[in-house]
Amino acid sequence: GQQLNQSPQSMFIQEGEDVSMNCTSSSIFNTWLWYKQDPGEGPVLLIALYKAGELTSNGRLTAQFGITRKDSFLNISASIPSDVGIYFCAGENNDMRFGAGTRLTVKP
Amino acid sequence: ETGVTQSPTHLIKTRGQQVTLRCSSQSGHNTVSWYQQALGQGPQFIFQYYREEENGRGNFPPRFSGLQFPNYSSELNVNALELDDSALYLCASSKGQITGELFFGEGSRLTVL
Numbered sequence: 001g002q003q004l005n006q007s008p009q010s011m012f013i014q015e016g017e018d019v020s021m022n023c024t025s026s027s028i029f030n031t032w033l034w035y036k037q038d039p040g041e042g043p044v045l046l047i048a049l050y051k052a053g054e055l056t057s058n059g060r061l062t063a064q065f066g067i068t069r070k071d072s073f074l075n076i077s078a079s080i081p082s083d084v085g086i087y088f089c090a091g092e093n094n095d096m097r098f099g100a101g102t103r104l105t106v107k108p
Numbered sequence: 109e110t111g112v113t114q115s116p117t118h119l120i121k122t123r124g125q126q127v128t129l130r131c132s133s134q135s136g137h138n139t140v141s142w143y144q145q146a147l148g149q150g151p152q153f154i155f156q157y158y159r160e161e162e163n164g165r166g167n168f169p170p171r172f173s174g175l176q177f178p179n180y181s182s183e184l185n186v187n188a189l190e191l192d193d194s195a196l197y198l199c200a201s202s203k204g205q206i207t208g209e210l211f212f213g214e215g216s217r218l219t220v221l
Contacts, residue, residue, distance in 0.1 A: 033209065042214050
């Protein structure tokens with residue numbers, strides 16, 4: 001199947017630090033997306049990437065669509081306490097598949 | 109606020125029972141996808157409905173079935189519930205047959221005893 005391997009599983013960082021997480025797959029995807037999920041809520045879209053090599057920013061978030069179309073990364077700069085949550089990568093062809101998530105904890 | 113609403117928010121069933129979960133999509137969206145999210149896991153794709161037809165299915169048995177109505181709202185039905193069906197069920201709406209950006213509801217948390 002179209003498995004997405006997301007790493008790291010969890011991160012504990014100090015407020016103000018930068019964060020990097022990534023997602024790899026053995027399958028090619030046409031679209032890569034990054035979502036954030038807070039407790040008791042559904043995932044919310046952060047960034048969508050539509051072209052291999054594309055680098056896109058949304059405020060302090062930057063994501064890239066890998067050249068091979070089999071991977072993507074998400075960076076968060078200058079983390080703040082409200083960045084706490086679970087971050088999911090998702091790859092899409094005819095439907096959307098999700099990674100297992102990276103749980104981010106930010107210590108003030 | 110994504111404009112996607114799901115009901116009920118929580119429910120408890122026993123093994124062997126049947127459950128129906130409901131979803132209203134965001135205005136202007138004609139595609140609804142359903143996901144199962146077990147505790148500590150990412151969402152797993154169940155199926156997608158586009159213009160009232162099933163348009164793709166993940167690795168779930170036939171006792172998971174769905175419907176989409178002319179107003180694009182949707183139902184997920186699960187028959188013969190098993191303990192492992194306990195999970196958060198997420199509905200997401202999007203525009204068009206290629207899902208692109210999904211907008212999720214807050215989910216229905218199902219507990220099977």
